[in-house]
Amino acid sequence: xxxxxxxxxxxxxxxxxxxxxxxxxxxxxxxxxxxxxxxxxxxxxxxxxxxxxxxxxxxxxxxxxxxxxxxxxxxxxxxxxxxxxxxxxxxxxxxxxxxxxxxxxxxxxxxxxxxxxxxxxxxxxxxxxxxxxxxxxxxxxxxxxxxxxxxxxxxxxxxxxxxxxxxxxxxxxxxxxxxxxxxxxxxxxxxxxxxxxxxxxxxxxxxxxxxxxxxxxxxxxxxxxxxxxxxxxxxxxxxxxxxxxxxxxxxxxxxxxxxxxxxxxxxxxxxxxxxxxxxxxxxx
Numbered sequence: 001x002x003x004x005x006x007x008x009x010x011x012x013x014x015x016x017x018x019x020x021x022x023x024x025x026x027x028x029x030x031x032x033x034x035x036x037x038x039x040x041x042x043x044x045x046x047x048x049x050x051x052x053x054x055x056x057x058x059x060x061x062x063x064x065x066x067x068x069x070x071x072x073x074x075x076x077x078x079x080x081x082x083x084x085x086x087x088x089x090x091x092x093x094x095x096x097x098x099x100x101x102x103x104x105x106x107x108x109x110x111x112x113x114x115x116x117x118x119x120x121x122x123x124x125x126x127x128x129x130x131x132x133x134x135x136x137x138x139x140x141x142x143x144x145x146x147x148x149x150x151x152x153x154x155x156x157x158x159x160x161x162x163x164x165x166x167x168x169x170x171x172x173x174x175x176x177x178x179x180x181x182x183x184x185x186x187x188x189x190x191x192x193x194x195x196x197x198x199x200x201x202x203x204x205x206x207x208x209x210x211x212x213x214x215x216x217x218x219x220x221x222x223x224x225x226x227x228x229x230x231x232x233x234x235x236x237x238x239x240x241x242x243x244x245x246x247x248x249x250x251x252x253x254x255x256x257x258x259x260x261x262x263x264x265x266x267x268x269x270x271x272x273x274x275x276x277x278x279x280x281x282x283x284x
Contacts, residue, residue, distance in 0.1 A: 009034050009067040011075035021081045023147035027054045028077055036065040058082045087114045087143050087151040099159045101225040104133045106155055114143045117153070136160050165190045165223045167231035177237045177269075181212045184233055192221045214238050243270055259283045 013031040030039075035048030042051040042063070051065075058081070064074040093107045108120075110127045118141075122129035125146060139155045171185040186198070186207045194200055198207035203224070217233040245265045251257075263272070263279045272279055 005067070005069045006071065007034075007067075008071045008073040009036050009065055010073060011063075011065075014075060014077065016079065019081075021083055021147055023083055023145075023149050025054050025056045026079050026082060027052055028079070030063065030065075030075070032065060034067050036067050039063065039065050055079055055082070057084075083145070083147050084149060085112075086149045087112050087145045089151070089153050092153070092155060094157065094159070097159075099161060099225050101160075101162050101227050104157050104160055106131050106133060106157070108153055108155075110143060110151075112145055114145045114151075117141055117143055131155075133157050133160070135162075161223065161225050162227065163190075164227045164229040165192050165221055166229050167219075170231060170233065172235065175237075177239060179238070179240050181210050182235050182238055184209050184211060184235075186219065186221075186231070188221060188229075190223055192223050195219050195221045211235050211238070213240075239267070241267060243267065245270075 010033040011030055012033055013029075015029045015031075017027045017029070019026075029045070030042070030051040030053075032049045032051070036051075038044075039051050042053045044050065045052055055077075058079050060076070060078045060080075062074050062076055064072060066072045088111050090109045090111050091107075093109075095105045095107070096102075107128065107130045110129075113125050113127055116122050116124050116126065117129060120129040120131045133155075136157050136159070137155070138157075141153055142150050143153055144150050166189045168187045168189055169185070171187075173183045173185065174180070175182075186195070186209075188205045191203055191205060194202050194204070194207060198209045198219075200207040211233075214235050214237070215233065216235075218230050219233055220228055220230040222228045243265060245263050248262050248264065250260045250262070260280055260282050271277065
């Protein structure tokens with residue numbers, strides 16, 4: 001008899017398309033040694049010895065098949081290279097991480113290899129990239145892994161301060177001629193360290209200093225990240241010199257006529273409080 005068939009069907013070949021890492025599905029083609037009956041969820045190819053199936057996810061499984069007379073066999077299927085996971089940010093590190101008057105370097109670490117983002121430093125494909133920011137900025141951009149999955153990166157920098165502090169007002173008290181000290185009140189545009197010789201909190205925007213003599217001075221001040229500014233101080237109206245005077249007589253020798261006495265002072269702006277305010281007096 002020639003119709004007895006106890007030979008098991010076999011998988012001659014199992015091919016995968018694609019067979020490398022992909023962000024899409026993988027089609028598996030099963031080539032059998034002889035025609036087989038229908039395999040659930042598999043599609044027949046050009047004849048009954050070929051079956052195909054598309055997998056959307058990684059899988060390890062066994063496919064069973066039965067020939068036309070009932071002999072059964074199986075083969076293994078294993079797919080491990082489907083990657084549909086979006087890349088994600090593991091960390092965003094800012095250097096320095098505190099307020100600064102300089103630039104800030106940002107280092108991003110991704111959970112898988114991605115293509116180098118535009119304007120960032122690093123290998124063409126890697127997990128770590130850096131960028132230097134020269135000013136405060138909020139940035140959101142797309143990262144793409146090696147099979148086209150995409151994710152987002154958020155960078156926010158608010159700690160760069162390159163603006164010099166300025167004097168808003170310089171107020172003198174008193175601001176007119178005086179024989180007393182003058183207090184100068186300095187108000188700045190932003191928080192600064194207390195200037196040397198000034199009174200006030202260690203940091204703040206308002207500081208004072210008492211001057212006991214006329215002065216032309218420059219005050220230099222620094223903000224919290226050591227940007228510096230300056231302003232001029234000029235006081236010319238303090239006068240603490242006592243008034244003194246001398247008397248001259250005309251004529252200054254014996255005479256039978258009148259004598260005019262004139263008082264001269266060591267400074268201008270002296271007011272005579274009697275004699276009608278005159279500096280001259282005639283003796284008769």
